[in-house]
Amino acid sequence: MSEPWSVRTRIAVLLGLVLALLCVPLAPASPAAAHAALVTTTPARDEVIGYAPREVLLTFSEPVTAVPGRVQVLAPDGRRITVGRPEVRDRTMRIPVRVPERPLGTYLVSYRVVSADSHPIAGSFVYSAGAPSATPPRPPDEQARQNAGLLLPTAKFTGYLGLVLAVGPTLLAATMWPRRRSRRGVAVTVYAGLALVAVATAGTWIGQAADTVGAPVGELGPADLRAVGESDVGVVLAARLALTALAAVLLPAAVRGIAGRGRVVGVVVVAVCVFLTWPLAGHPVAAPIPVVSVAAGAVHLAAMSVWLGGLLAVTVFLLRRTHQRVLARILPAWSRWATLAVGWLIVAGTGQAVMELGRPTALVNTPYGQLLIAKAALLAGVLAVAARQRRLVQRGTAAEHPRRVARAAGVELTVTAVVLALAAVLVQTPPGRTANAEAARADRAGIAQSVTIDLYTLQFDIYPAQAGTANSLHAFVYTPQGRALPVAQWTLSVALPGAGIEPIAVRVDVLEPNHGSAEIRFPVAGDWTLKMTARTTDIDQATVTATVTVR
Incomplete structure (x- = not known):
């Protein structure tokens, strides 16, 4: 490839990174979009x-x-x-x-x-x-003020970029690097990637502290940072820093292509553990099936890092000044790696999307789904360009047109940099599966009542008060003076006289002396009659009757 094309390719990559950084401010300016409700x-x-x-x-x-x-x-x-x-x-x-x-x-x-x-x-x-x-x-x-601001999404993007620089180039250098080509540039790239991962982890730690205590970054103290270290997220972030340091020790031999079998196994184990730290500190741990979601998140990150990192290394270090016969051997091998990585990327990403959306309508009705559509659309465009490149490789003509390959690679890297920025925003956005909870909070869904009789005061709530689903009931008994009153026995039944449904007995579990809970399934909507009896002593008991509207 001629020098002008090399310059153009590098400019394209740089513009992609700049454009991605400009997309980061699309993230919420504060943690108000929390993921629980x-x-x-x-x-x-x-x-x-x-x-x-x-x-x-x-x-x-x-x-x-x-x-x-x-x-x-x-x-x-x-x-x-x-x-x-x-x-x-x-x-x-x-x-x-x-x-x-x-x-x-x-x-x-x-x-x-x-x-x-x-x-x-x-x-x-x-x-x-x-x-x-x-x-x-x-x-x-309660004054309105920004806490971490853009620090967290910026740290997420920096961490993804670090994985791309560290993983893909290492794999390429260890498996298919030309003997006569210098490895210095790729080694510098790998260490720059590890440094970015460490910086991003530190930034995430600080941002997490700011969001947790609800204070701006400039007002954080040592106690606030230590509080993150004592949390589950802090343990994961500390593990990521330790694993990154261990990777810095193991990777030089892999980059030089002289790593023995034991060191190769060690590098793979460390890489898998590093990939797991991202989903373990994000949405997947609260997904309906956490183990599956965490595994899918790690596979998604690994596939992305292999594909984009390898593409970057091929574009920047190999397409220029590499003999055509050497490229004819490298490009097909790399194309097979890239195809496999993209396949896993799509499978894992689809699985993640299904679990995080929760229902099809969330794809268009929630910010999470809309960001997911934008990310998928950009990725589809990139894959179309990559498919054309793969056809060139399969026909054996890619090595003869290094300029065309470099140009297409520059487009891929530019657009995927924007995809990474959208991913950084996406992980800070409430998943679609929580939209129901957010809507319920806004509409004050559920029922809460307080009934006072001579013997006691009963407070109870039913959520979400909907037919055809599992509704949770919590009931509490107090004395007229507001003290907790232990209950020896609970009895609960629900009926819908207007529809001819006779009383249905419901089992009550005792969580605390004055606190009972139950799961109620209302078969149809309507104004249900709830009867609850609380026996407080061997001889004292009373029944409370209430009407609850089930949608």
């Missing part, structure tokens, strides 16, 4: 009850972890009444509170938790005892 609360949002409860319960759409010091309940006078630390069991967080000296008025609950896929969610709501206050309390730190 608050679906029910007890007391219910904006509910007016006749007493001050001794605990507040929040149920989310996914398992969560409370951020220390960021979960609180404020009394009507603005004083904090939270007692001890909140307790989290799976998707439900229990916040113990004390009854203030002046219990009547509006209470404010503010929370900040981290969902199972490492994304924070924050919010607040109010309830009232007796009657709402004229001036409800305000949370002390």
Whole structure:
């Protein structure tokens, strides 16, 4: 290839990276698009009850972890009444509170938790005892402000770019590199890739700390960074840094083509573990089938790194000044590797998309699905160009037209750089499967009621209050003074007299002395009659009857 074409190819690659970086600001400017959603609360949002409860319960759409010091309940006078630390069991967080000296008025609950896929969610709501206050309390730190901003999506993109530079060139150098060609350039590329992975991991750590505590990056302290290290995400990120350092020790021999079988196995094991750290710190851990989703995510990353990294190495280092006969041997071998990688890329990516979307309509009705369509469309265009190149290789004419190959490779790298930027945005966007939970939060789906009788006060909530699906019920019993009242035996039945459906007995599981839960399946929609009996002693029991509307 002549020198002008080499310059053009490099300019095309550089422009692709610049364009991808310009696409990064498409990401959300703050972590408001969290990946878990608050679906029910007890007391219910904006509910007016006749007493001050001794605990507040929040149920989310996914398992969560409370951020220390960021979960609180404020009394009507603005004083904090939270007692001890909140307790989290799976998707439900229990916040113990004390009854203030002046219990009547509006209470404010503010929370900040981290969902199972490492994304924070924050919010607040109010309830009232007796009657709402004229001036409800305000949370002390609820000013709107950016936390990590663009740091996280930029770090994601940098990490992907690092994998491309480290993986593909290493594979090419270890398996099909010409003997007479210098390996210095490819070695520098590989180490630059490892450095980018390390920098991206550090950036992710800092961004995660900022989003977790809800503070700008400039206000973070050592304790905030240590808090990330103590989380599941921090363990994964620390493992990634350690594995990257180990890769820096193992890769030189592989790049020089002198690695023995044991070192090759070590490189493969380290690479697999590195790939796993990305899905283990993202959406896949909260997917319906986490093991499958994590595996698909790792395969997707590995295939992308092999394909794009190898293509970059061929374009930058081999097409220029490599003899035609040598290229005639290298290009078919590389084409087979690329075809295999693209196949795995498509299979794993499709599997991931199905699991993260949850339903077909999410492909067009959610930001996640729309970004996925844009990514798939760009990738389809790239694959069309790659298919033409493969036909040239199969006919044995690719080595005779290095300029054409370089030009097409430049197009592929340019567009796929944009695809990587979209991927960085995509992993920061709520998956389509959580859209139902977000809609339920907006519509205040579900039912929450409080019924007071002589013996006790019963609070219960049913979510999502829909026919034909599993509905979760949580019930709590308190004394008239707002103290938890242990229940010796629960009895629950539901009926739909208007449709001739007789009472259906429902088993109640005891989670805590005053807390019962059940799973109810309403066969049809309608106004169902719910009867719940709580026996508090050998002789004291009472039945509460309520009507609940099931959609």
